[in-house]
Amino acid sequence: MLPLSESQLRSSFVNASQRERKELTLPALDAVRWDDLDYLGWRDRKNPNLGYVVVEVDGEPVGVLLRTAEGGVRTRPQCSWCEDVHLPNEVVFFIAKRAGAAGRKGDTLGTLVCAEFQCSANVRKRPPVAYVGFDVEAARQQRIEALREHVTTFVRRVTAE
Numbered sequence: 001m002l003p004l005s006e007s008q009l010r011s012s013f014v015n016a017s018q019r020e021r022k023e024l025t026l027p028a029l030d031a032v033r034w035d036d037l038d039y040l041g042w043r044d045r046k047n048p049n050l051g052y053v054v055v056e057v058d059g060e061p062v063g064v065l066l067r068t069a070e071g072g073v074r075t076r077p078q079c080s081w082c083e084d085v086h087l088p089n090e091v092v093f094f095i096a097k098r099a100g101a102a103g104r105k106g107d108t109l110g111t112l113v114c115a116e117f118q119c120s121a122n123v124r125k126r127p128p129v130a131y132v133g134f135d136v137e138a139a140r141q142q143r144i145e146a147l148r149e150h151v152t153t154f155v156r157r158v159t160a161e
Contacts, residue, residue, distance in 0.1 A: 001037040004054065004061055005029075009040075012054050012063035014099040014159050020065060024052060036124070038144065039151045041117025051094055053117065055151045057159075064158050066094035069110065080112045081150045082119035082143070090115040099159045111154055123147045 004012070006029065010021045027042040044050035051066040069092075077091045078084070092115045097103040114122065123143040126136060 012061040
C-alpha cells in the first residue's frame with residue numbers, strides 16, 4: 001500500500017460526515033509499515049466501537065468508517081477478508097453505513113473482520129504444507145490477492161449507489 005498523509009486519510013472516507021472525518025483518531029502514521037499492508041485498518045483509541053479501513057480502489061484511497069455491531073457472537077467466526085482458520089485474534093462483526101443517498105436513508109452493510117485488522121499479517125504467514133509438492137509461496141500469494149479482492153469488493157459495495 002502507498003503511504004498516505006493525514007489529509008489524504010481524512011478526505012478518503014466516503015461514508016463519514018465532515019465532523020466525523022475531522023474528529024477521527026488516526027493511527028501513528030510514522031509507525032505504519034506501508035509495504036506490509038494490503039489495506040490500512042485501525043480501531044479508534046478514544047471510541048473502541050469505531051473502526052476505520054482505507055484501501056486503494058482504482059488508484060485512489062477510499063476510506064470506510066465501521067461500527068461494531070451490538071451483541072456478541074456465540075461461536076468463533078471466521079474473518080470474511082483474510083479467511084484465516086488459525087486466527088490468533090478475535091473476529092468482530094462491523095457495520096458500515098453506505099455512502100451517499102443510501103447511507104442517508106440508513107442502509108448499511110456488515111462484515112466479519114479481525115478485531116484489530118491483522119488480516120495483512122495473517123495472509124503473509126507461511127501456510128502449512130497440504131501435500132507433497134504443495135507450492136507454499138504460491139498459496140501465500142493467492143491468500144494475499146484474495147484479501148485484496150475481499151476488502152476492495154466490500155468497499156465498492158459501500159460506495160455503490
